[in-house]
Amino acid sequence: MRIETKTQKIDERLQLESGRILESYELVYETYGELNEDKSNVIVICHALAGSHHAAGRYGSEAKAGWWDKFIGDGKVVDTSKYFVICSNNLGSSFGSTNPLSIDPSTKKEYRLKFPILTISDIVKAQMALYEKLGIKKAVAVIGGSMGGMQALCYAIEFPEFTDTIIALATTAYTRPWAIATNKIAIEAIRHDPVFKNGLYDKEDLEANGLPGLAIGRMAGLIAYLSPSLFNEKFGREYSSKDGLYELFGRFEVERYLEYNAYSFPKVFDPLSYLYICKTMNIFDAGRNKDKLEDAFEKVKSNLHLIAFEDDMLFFPEEMEEIRDIMIKLGKEDQVTYKLINSKSGHDSFLVEVDKFEEHTRNILEGK
Amino acid sequence: MRIETKTQKIDERLQLESGRILESYELVYETYGELNEDKSNVIVICHALAGSHHAAGRYGSEAKAGWWDKFIGDGKVVDTSKYFVICSNNLGSSFGSTNPLSIDPSTKKEYRLKFPILTISDIVKAQMALYEKLGIKKAVAVIGGSMGGMQALCYAIEFPEFTDTIIALATTAYTRPWAIATNKIAIEAIRHDPVFKNGLYDKEDLEANGLPGLAIGRMAGLIAYLSPSLFNEKFGREYSSKDGLYELFGRFEVERYLEYNAYSFPKVFDPLSYLYICKTMNIFDAGRNKDKLEDAFEKVKSNLHLIAFEDDMLFFPEEMEEIRDIMIKLGKEDQVTYKLINSKSGHDSFLVEVDKFEEHTRNILEGK
Numbered sequence: 001m002r003i004e005t006k007t008q009k010i011d012e013r014l015q016l017e018s019g020r021i022l023e024s025y026e027l028v029y030e031t032y033g034e035l036n037e038d039k040s041n042v043i044v045i046c047h048a049l050a051g052s053h054h055a056a057g058r059y060g061s062e063a064k065a066g067w068w069d070k071f072i073g074d075g076k077v078v079d080t081s082k083y084f085v086i087c088s089n090n091l092g093s094s095f096g097s098t099n100p101l102s103i104d105p106s107t108k109k110e111y112r113l114k115f116p117i118l119t120i121s122d123i124v125k126a127q128m129a130l131y132e133k134l135g136i137k138k139a140v141a142v143i144g145g146s147m148g149g150m151q152a153l154c155y156a157i158e159f160p161e162f163t164d165t166i167i168a169l170a171t172t173a174y175t176r177p178w179a180i181a182t183n184k185i186a187i188e189a190i191r192h193d194p195v196f197k198n199g200l201y202d203k204e205d206l207e208a209n210g211l212p213g214l215a216i217g218r219m220a221g222l223i224a225y226l227s228p229s230l231f232n233e234k235f236g237r238e239y240s241s242k243d244g245l246y247e248l249f250g251r252f253e254v255e256r257y258l259e260y261n262a263y264s265f266p267k268v269f270d271p272l273s274y275l276y277i278c279k280t281m282n283i284f285d286a287g288r289n290k291d292k293l294e295d296a297f298e299k300v301k302s303n304l305h306l307i308a309f310e311d312d313m314l315f316f317p318e319e320m321e322e323i324r325d326i327m328i329k330l331g332k333e334d335q336v337t338y339k340l341i342n343s344k345s346g347h348d349s350f351l352v353e354v355d356k357f358e359e360h361t362r363n364i365l366e367g368k
Numbered sequence: 369m370r371i372e373t374k375t376q377k378i379d380e381r382l383q384l385e386s387g388r389i390l391e392s393y394e395l396v397y398e399t400y401g402e403l404n405e406d407k408s409n410v411i412v413i414c415h416a417l418a419g420s421h422h423a424a425g426r427y428g429s430e431a432k433a434g435w436w437d438k439f440i441g442d443g444k445v446v447d448t449s450k451y452f453v454i455c456s457n458n459l460g461s462s463f464g465s466t467n468p469l470s471i472d473p474s475t476k477k478e479y480r481l482k483f484p485i486l487t488i489s490d491i492v493k494a495q496m497a498l499y500e501k502l503g504i505k506k507a508v509a510v511i512g513g514s515m516g517g518m519q520a521l522c523y524a525i526e527f528p529e530f531t532d533t534i535i536a537l538a539t540t541a542y543t544r545p546w547a548i549a550t551n552k553i554a555i556e557a558i559r560h561d562p563v564f565k566n567g568l569y570d571k572e573d574l575e576a577n578g579l580p581g582l583a584i585g586r587m588a589g590l591i592a593y594l595s596p597s598l599f600n601e602k603f604g605r606e607y608s609s610k611d612g613l614y615e616l617f618g619r620f621e622v623e624r625y626l627e628y629n630a631y632s633f634p635k636v637f638d639p640l641s642y643l644y645i646c647k648t649m650n651i652f653d654a655g656r657n658k659d660k661l662e663d664a665f666e667k668v669k670s671n672l673h674l675i676a677f678e679d680d681m682l683f684f685p686e687e688m689e690e691i692r693d694i695m696i697k698l699g700k701e702d703q704v705t706y707k708l709i710n711s712k713s714g715h716d717s718f719l720v721e722v723d724k725f726e727e728h729t730r731n732i733l734e735g736k
Binding site: 275279 | 386387388481484485542543544545546548549550552553555556557559560561562580581583584587588590591596599600602603604605613614615616617618620621622623626627630643644647650651653684
């Protein structure tokens, strides 16, 4: 599989939903496989909150493959020997695309808290501008889970001609207060971290000392992305050290897991990006106002394939069922499929239990 | 209903499960109704993490009644015209009973982080010492929810002669990693709050500036205590101000709710107490080692009434069912009842949906 990472500068104004404008911006993107001559073998992959453009494969001596490597590759469901797969880093994210630490061309300084609020639509619109630069007019499919699934829905509604096949996993048509509440822990923990300095943190300070607030916010995420039964299975009531029981800060295995994964997070993810992306997710509403969801889905021309996970505790299966029901109500029952996966890894099932929806998604892509 | 609040000093050593000793300690407790002559009309109420001895009624001009006022009072289920009800503030809690800010008699200084780790058994043992001081040998019933339910189970196992009737609501026989993870957010947020100063915080500083870490920990609790559907119903996607949508920190109603309830919490609850009580809950295991749960429940002589709540996302109904199943396996099927309530307020249902288990618990207390 051929992997390439590139940066596309786009010197065109991006009119944002908020009314603000990005005069120019950059998107980092990764591609897998070969674009065919008539550019008709493109599959778009959209990533989630903490994901990046690095969706599959390994670079050089990299220990860990891209985040959806089980799903994307030669001979895999998203078969890179057939398709040209493209995954771009979301606008606002901290893996290279324009984000709050980028230079604001009007002030020549980093945006920081002056960065504009982005919506899922804005992110998708920027991706569409990228495809235009690449001469790509249409995709075979757009696929994404969680926040990536929000983007997939947005493609279906706002760019109905772009693809005939949307696969949206573990997502929702509008973010409910339960998910907003989880993000709230992160928002408050980041804001109150003295290292954060109202967004004016010193990057070296952050690198040296970490940003516990972001780690704590990430912890709330790590809980919401998994499930109680998985926690039982994975951690039980074991201690990570023998003396944990009567020490105030004695660590259960589950605590060690949370610490390890949360405190390493600020090393790879920027707190301002985290705040902005939480906001993007929080305000996501495919109908802009949920009473108008039907108007939104009325626009859909592609086939919409919804995949929900039984033990998803962030975006519950009922949220996906609501989308299916709207499609049916609109007389689009031939354009929608819904599959509920008997999952055991909570919201993260779309990342780790690929074997459970492999055949289903392969059939979709092969038009069966 | 007659309410009294008293403090009992107990000048006897309390041998703790950790091996450490409290040379003396105090318990604040509240009573409702009148103790009859032969002291045979006592009902014990055990409170949860953030609760206090103030379980029912109002003092003077108090705006808010005690935390279980729907359940306890003249003519209510726990009928104070018949019973003498007693609720003591848990050892370690910050409402007056001995806690990390109390004076360590051996150093004449506040314990702070030198306070010993307490277990649910230690808390119950201290309560038993209080009853002895009051000349109470037996209770009609012991009732508690959540951490109070842990105490109720502990009475059943460790003081099997003390009462014939245990009612344990929304609780567990051993804390699972899912609940430990929720507490972990609080532990980490408190530890990293610069005001906390490794437990040596200045009380005036805390009063003046609050302790955001404790507020953020409380937020994690407020989410875990409720349920996704309640959040939908209660908050929807409303903003608390008109301009919220495109402001980074624009607040959804659910965010306002969390802020309001979380940031007021450090005004009434001490962060060290919170850490110690989280630890107490985290290490709770009625069997000390869950392989020995059967040995523990073998000791139970009372009737054990278990009440679980369908949408409890902290202590799941399966956890209560496990206790019922152990009782049945031990041939104690006549000693156990299990009721699953069709609740809508998550874990907090035991506090707010009293109407749904009122008749059931009334029948239990009336021996029907």
